Amino acid sequence: MTLPPDIHPESGSRLPLVRREDLDARGREEFDALTARGGASLAGLRGPGGLNLHDARAAEFLNGLSRYLRFESGLPARQREVAILITAREHDQAFEWAMHEPTALKEGVPPATIEAIRHAAATNGLDEGDAVIIELGRQLFARHKVDAALYARAKQLFGERALVSLVMLMGNYAFVSAMLTAFDAQLPSGQASALPPKK
Numbered sequence: 001m002t003l004p005p006d007i008h009p010e011s012g013s014r015l016p017l018v019r020r021e022d023l024d025a026r027g028r029e030e031f032d033a034l035t036a037r038g039g040a041s042l043a044g045l046r047g048p049g050g051l052n053l054h055d056a057r058a059a060e061f062l063n064g065l066s067r068y069l070r071f072e073s074g075l076p077a078r079q080r081e082v083a084i085l086i087t088a089r090e091h092d093q094a095f096e097w098a099m100h101e102p103t104a105l106k107e108g109v110p111p112a113t114i115e116a117i118r119h120a121a122a123t124n125g126l127d128e129g130d131a132v133i134i135e136l137g138r139q140l141f142a143r144h145k146v147d148a149a150l151y152a153r154a155k156q157l158f159g160e161r162a163l164v165s166l167v168m169l170m171g172n173y174a175f176v177s178a179m180l181t182a183f184d185a186q187l188p189s190g191q192a193s194a195l196p197p198k199k
């Protein structure tokens with residue numbers, strides 16, 4: 001596959017890879033956490049964490065928030081991955097989708113839920129929690145408004161605190177989408193986008 005001319009082959013994006021030796025002590029800690037085997041990052045330096053390291057001080061806060069929202073906020077893994085996938089789909093972010101679809105399957109998100117998100121299909125017949133998260137993402141990112149009926153359903157289903165965490169997570173992944181899009185993060189070599197154009 002031929003890369004666009006403004007893409008660095010090592011990083012797979014418009015930004016070069018950050019070199020550990022160019023970072024200060026705190027930046028090196030973030031670098032080491034990002035590249036650690038078995039760490040929280042799904043893409044390492046070639047993903048959003050690597051892009052964030054170009055502002056290592058900001059990365060310290062962003063990566064901490066991301067870790068908290070994903071793993072410490074109390075959101076069940078299935079809800080977390082549905083929220084990430086709908087955010088990726090609504091932003092047409094193929095890299096983000098590619099990193100999280102396998103995780104979603106591993107965490108028990110049914111294939112029917114994934115396909116409904118992928119193809120922007122109706123949520124009828126899906127698990128209620130999955131359907132509400134999908135509809136919430138669609139309203140947030142496509143309509144820029146959440147109607148009262150959906151809000152009431154989400155609040156009743158998840159409770160206020162979990163709903164706040166869920167929206168924070170979606171906002172965090174909207175930020176991730178913006179970074180991946182602005183810096184044109186490429187899919188791994190030989191991998192095509194799994195997101196068809198929306199109808």
